Amino acid sequence: MTVTLADVAARAQVSPATVSRVLNGNYPVAASTRERVLRAVDELDYVLNGPASALAAATSDLVGILVNDIADPFFGIMASAIQSEIGGPGGRAGGERLAVVCNTGGSPERELTYLTLLQRQRAAAVVLTGGAVEDSAHASAVGNKLRKLADAGTRVVLCGRPPAPEAIALTFDNRGGGQRLTEHLIGLGHRRLGYIAGPEERTTTRHRLEGHRDALAAAGIEDDPRRTVHGRYDRHAGYEATLELLHRDPSITAVVAANDTVALGACAALRDSGLRIPDDVSVAGFDDLPFSIDAVPALTTVHLPLAEAGARAGRIAMGREEPPASGIATVPGELVVRGSTGAPRE
Amino acid sequence: MTVTLADVAARAQVSPATVSRVLNGNYPVAASTRERVLRAVDELDYVLNGPASALAAATSDLVGILVNDIADPFFGIMASAIQSEIGGPGGRAGGERLAVVCNTGGSPERELTYLTLLQRQRAAAVVLTGGAVEDSAHASAVGNKLRKLADAGTRVVLCGRPPAPEAIALTFDNRGGGQRLTEHLIGLGHRRLGYIAGPEERTTTRHRLEGHRDALAAAGIEDDPRRTVHGRYDRHAGYEATLELLHRDPSITAVVAANDTVALGACAALRDSGLRIPDDVSVAGFDDLPFSIDAVPALTTVHLPLAEAGARAGRIAMGREEPPASGIATVPGELVVRGSTGAPRE
């Protein structure tokens, strides 16, 4: 029925072992023999049986990339960069690895299940992207999994995720970025800033918020808890949170959002409330996703080098780049000032 | 070293076959036995060997989803919906399938390589999303692959992609949508419309453009080829193309873009040229991606039910929904009129 390695061997008049060697290119094979084998492969339209090969070799060419939300360009951009470095078809690596994106939807259980599935497949490497959930039970469960994966020979890399002892980590400086962003606003003269934070339990949320508070504290501005609202990382949450902030304190002169998407929602809410940006209220985002430059006015935000970080994570996962000496590298964010922030109204 | 099924069997004092049956749940097993087995699995922290299981069973639990550009929400939204229906961990299906997204980057070669890799893994199903490249060599190569996959028992579904004899297809009515969009503009009084098309060789590009031309023809408006510019499906292309259109014919009163992302670029170019939207020039997009409502003014566009179509494709791929009788279902797009289009200037 299906063509097997043995069929190819028969046709090329060599042993199965030789065919295997030609296909894997790990052992010396005479040029003429290789020629014959490749012709047979072609004629028979042979396709290697992945499971059989993985079973015998005890490793597979599967590489998993975990993302929180595949519909969010934040993850799409990273995943794309990672995948292109992993090789996959046509990638720089030229290899034949099956780089594959798994969407956890931000759910801890799905994250664990995906890790198990990848472990099952004896994945060659796993890259986890984005912030983690701050739940000690889950954190230790993930830690266990990662250790087991690593023990089984799977390379594990974290990209844009807080460091963990079990893996190499490229971490975004969310705290520093958040701080610089708020400093910028304070520098413009703002004193009453609303802050729209992400979901409470996420590391990214906490770090960005801490940076914001650091900046407030440094400027001697009281951190009124009523000026902080939590919500999801989406536009709708930004819209609702902004209305809530305005309701709680109509005198705020700036809104700092957990990310660009949330900031867009904030802009919409402000417009719908008859407020001008930045004349009445300044707005700032985070991430510098492609669309943020198309907001009107264009969004002031913190640029994160998602593609660069992803590419590096991909190379490290493939063993084509030295991991950082300490096992942890911090990737800085860069403040990008555009039209959505200005001096507060008088 | 690693725990195997036999270890579990020994610990639970049953045969390997019984353990296998418990794990797969395909055969009746006494409750008490199952209990014992599951406990052993737990105590030993056993993880099934995917490749071995796939080899023996001649099928795997891997499901591939091919997308042209994972950083584009158009694909992200579809992929997310597909994946959630496929089950994957925690999905509705509750199953244990490894639903996985592969990024072809729009490259025909990578598309083929991914299909081969998936074939190699004996994937349970494959979903191809987005427009295809109109190259007969490539089309037949893909067709061959799809047939082979199908012959090997892999379910193949196309989502938002033109029909092919080898697979079930859910196709977007790009032509009809394009037509209604241009009709809308003509209805507003526009007679000189610029059109920014996607890459020449893509089916999506052609269909949307045909719809546009159908509408022009029906209204007796000459289709001046100088009013059509091709470019990539990104913001930058939209920007450049708009400048080019304005250069060729400053009297145009509307710009129809190949998709929303391109439309954003068009908006930026118009603004930078000192033109107001829609007072001086109307702009229309396609797809109705989430950000299109945040454009200022909000974008008139054609809404495509990406999530619904993706979910349906996922269910069909899992055999949980009847495929359309003819093997082809056309998914209509809905005209959404917002602020970016209006009557032409005097």
Next chain:
DNA sequence: CTGTTAGCGCCTTCAA
């Protein structure tokens, strides 16, 4: 309901 018995297709020593 459960155990026994063969492979699934390939890789990888070991010899030659």
Next chain:
DNA sequence: TTGAAGGCGCTAACAG
């Protein structure tokens, strides 16, 4: 440089 042979870990008949 090539061939022979064993086994990777699991599933799927077939008995019982």
